[in-house]
Amino acid sequence: MSEALEITGLRKSYGPVEVLRGVDLHARAGEIHALLGENGAGKSTLIKVLSGVTGADAGTVMLGGRRLTLGRPTASTAAGVRTVFQELSTIPQLTVAENLLYGAEPLTPWRLVSGRRLRAQARELLARYGLSRIDVTRPLGELALGDRQLLEVVKALREQPRVLVLDEATSALSSEDSAWVLEQGRRAADQGAVVLLITHRLAEMRAHAERLTVLRGGESVISGPTAGFSDDELIVGMLGRRLEVLYPQRSGAPGEALLEARGLAVGDRVGPLDLTVRRGEVLGVGGLQGQGQRELLMALGGACGSHGELRLRGAAYGASSPKAALAAGVALVPEDRQREGLFLQQQVRDNITIASLRALTRPGGLLDAPRAERAAREQATQVGVATDRLGTVVSALSGGNQQKVVLGKALLADPSVLLLHDCTRGVDVGTKADIFALIAELADRGVAVVFYSSDLSELVHVCDRVAVMAEGRIVGEVAGEELTEQAILRLAVGAETARRALVSVGANSPREPSPPGAGSPAPSRQFEEAS
Amino acid sequence: MRRLRGHVSVSTASAFGLCAVLFLIATIHSSGFASGGNVRQLLVFSAFIGFAALGQTVVVLSGGLDLSVPWLMAFGGIQLSHWAGDGLPGGVAIALVVLAGALIGLVNGIGVAWLRLPPIIMTLAMGGLIQAYLLSLGVLNSGDSGVPHAAEAAASDRIGPVPVVAVVWLVVAVAIGIVLARSAAGRRVYAVGANDEVARLSGIDVGRVRLAAYALSGASAAFAGVILAGYVGSTYLDIGAPYLFASIAAVIVGGASIMGGRGTYWGTVAGALTLTVLSAMLPLFHLSDAGLKVVYGVVILAGVWLSQSGGALVARLRQRPSSPTTASPEVKSVEP
């Protein structure tokens, strides 16, 4: 095999913490090779070494028989390694054209960037991928997240990579856009590249990857053809233990209405919508990404302004601020745990108690330190964070543990309504199981939980009832026997396909073959499957 | 915040350490440096910086910056002279001036908290407005109308061998230290400074924290201006000019992060003492004013570097693992 990727004995430590302990990975040219593992297993570090963002302490990376110089982004780029990061690498203030051709801008004879050629090349590039609808002169920060991630892929593909790394590149995309990305990965593989696919979605992995490697604790524990391992075997490989029951049983039954919204609207894009959440119920919020779910949860949690009527326990609930919401007993676990949920440089104990200061303050203003410590300890135990880590600075924790800390903070405030915004995104399997168990326990105790997830199977197994959102409104609800992935998808996509059908018939670009972001065959295929 | 045994943070300890080292060097060079009279003077001068930097510390901890401090100080002295000149009793005039300072600071807070203006800009502009107001009073740089006796007394009285100013400073330092370290309000200040969006989503009223911080800064700077005027015996427009630099330098040398979320007022105390000792000792080495400034600048940078790297040094000495994410400190912006 000419362009194989051979990683041998890779070691990397950050201080005394050994993150990679001799990782081996062999991927062939022309194949899509999946890289699996829990958070903290070393996947991100491996990718960083491969793309040159960090160096390694020992081990080699060979590309097509040649050794890659580690620790230099330019060396990796020169060797043809392109990474599509989960976190975007595009620069918001620069235009689309400037971003796509960053570092390779066409120059005039005077060594100045030629604006005209820059834009022309960018347009041509977009056209190649059917994305001409995107205006190359717009500052990239103005585009929607989905478009930005698509551009991220285009940027990576620009120069025919020899190694294409898709690092959870589809985690924030709709299903059609995800399919488009993976199709590009397939094309790149067909052209001889090595494609590394990092994903938590086992189904996605099975559909696209021929071979896989599983990392656990900085070592490769499983590798081989995808078909040769069952999901169970893979999970055991990732966790090192059997996963008993991922989704726990529920014992309680929903009670009376606790939180009611009538005519709730946020800005002019979301709402009006009506919603009822009952005691002891887990209400799911589904739908494609970016259909207003964030605004709904933020509004219910007082984190953004809204119009309409909100009632809590029958009385008016003025969700004017997160402070007011918490006082009323509504707690929000926000979308981005690192930017919205945690003080990364503070300790676990301080993060857990910060939303409950009033309850922990003595009259006179001083904090009741022993009580605060006890509360932090108990709460950490409840969410499954080891109590010897109370003094650890949160930035040192894994994604799953960080998510647990944010949950702990919300729970310490003793809410009667808990709003969870995609709290299992980027979280390892083991922590997910813990979180689902916690949700079930809370619901059984009478807490009303609003659970937004981008994962259909989670919605089906965790929730009693799912409200599906599209275009800022609730287009339907599924519950009981009818609560299936197909049913949710049908509702989510049905409205979407109708809208896009209208758009493509309209003026914009009638002769342009449908770009991936609007009405590609994928949804109708799923639609047919569902019916 | 990394802590040594007990409650003292590493950065604060190293700030006091630096001060002690400098004092020692000066005393070795010239034993008179440690005399009662000299130490008294050092304490009083440090107190001026300490009061000017009191509010500045809280503002910086909350993620902001107050560039109007020098003008608030000038306002303190000048407005006091005017009101005392108009017949108000000294003590009442002082109280009113401090209150007025707090109100001015409140305006700063409104600009930062509600209009979301960058603190540098808001306080810069506010400083300009205060300057314009003082100019319109017809004040120039000549020694102006007398300063009320109350202010002079406050500045130079003693309790036994210790200046009243220093005692008041100590009391205030202890109080602020307790509030910052042990109260809910203190936790909120640190939270807002660390990440104001996370603070908001955690149920903290960020606006109120900021308003309080800037109001405190206004009050303490005005008070600093009062006692400074009392000490000097007169007031003039530029009286506060050196204190912009000094108040910020004291906070930073004391180990606080300019981005907010980290630091203590005791660190600022150490910083104020260090700066004062430094500028008092350099003439002993026959350095001109110019040389003084150069050394000043270098020491500031060294002091900051020490307090920031001190934590890493201690960790290494104790073989405690430093977290993976502190591997390379990011170059941050100046977005207070």
Add this chain to the structure above:
Amino acid sequence: MSTASPPLDAAPRGARLSLPRIPLGTAATALLLLVLFVVDLNVQPGLWDLDQLGMLVQTALPLVFVAAAQTLALLVRGIDLSVGGVFAIANTMTAVWVGADGGWPMLVVVLLAGLAAGAVNGLLISYLSFQPFIATLGTWTAYSGIALMILSTDGGMVPTVLSDMLYQSWLGIPSSFWIVLIAFLLWRILRASRFGHQLLAVGDDEERARLNGTPVRRVRLIVYALAGACAAAGGIMLAGVTSTGSPTSGDAYILLSISAVVIGGTSLAGGRGGFGLSLMGVFSLTLISDIVTGANLDVWVSVAASALLLLAMVTIRALADRRTARSAA
């Protein structure tokens, strides 16, 4: 599903004329400048004369260059408080070391000194990870001291080639205009170069710039060095205009430069803005001062007006930003 040929709707060359979208902020600043200019013309009728206008521009020259320095620093998400010190060093060097008989090569050396001073900032900030505010606070102090060492009180002799040049006219236009024009052109060249793109990327989003292979630390170092050179140019200009050296002359320009740049529209958050905007800010402040003098108002009016203008411009922009952010959501 994916396309093989380019879409057929691509516009034939030349058929589409796209106007560069002028951001609202730039338009507002330009409008402000225009209004102030008109008012000043009314109050100072002598300004209708090109030579008089040239004199006005000349008084602004030092600030023009310090604002250039500050613009560069702000664009990479930093700040440069040491401009006051570098300014003073250049100013005193010009009056003492270059002296009355000094020629242009010696002035170039002064600029290089500014470059070196700025590079020190860049080293502290980029490679030793100091916060820009703190690093430049420290170097400002040190540099002020050095300036005092060069010249302890106002005095010295300024090179005649410099002061002569400042009072000349070429093609009927005063040299101060030309100087501003050349400075602006140099900025446009910088902006259009690959380095200029990298500069903005670093200021906008450093992590991402790094991911894209930009040598972030080196870019910052160069930017601060250039800022130092600009600050030095400002000091040279003041020496030329006042025909004397002053070791404390730089301090006032620090906060003034921040004001001018922010009024102009460059963001404190980096990645957005430019020298053209800062020029407008500089002249806005200059005009205010001139208006106040011409209308025989007290000095405090000028101070208050500048402060209020700063507040107004920032508030307007903040509100406008918030509105666009809301509608783009």
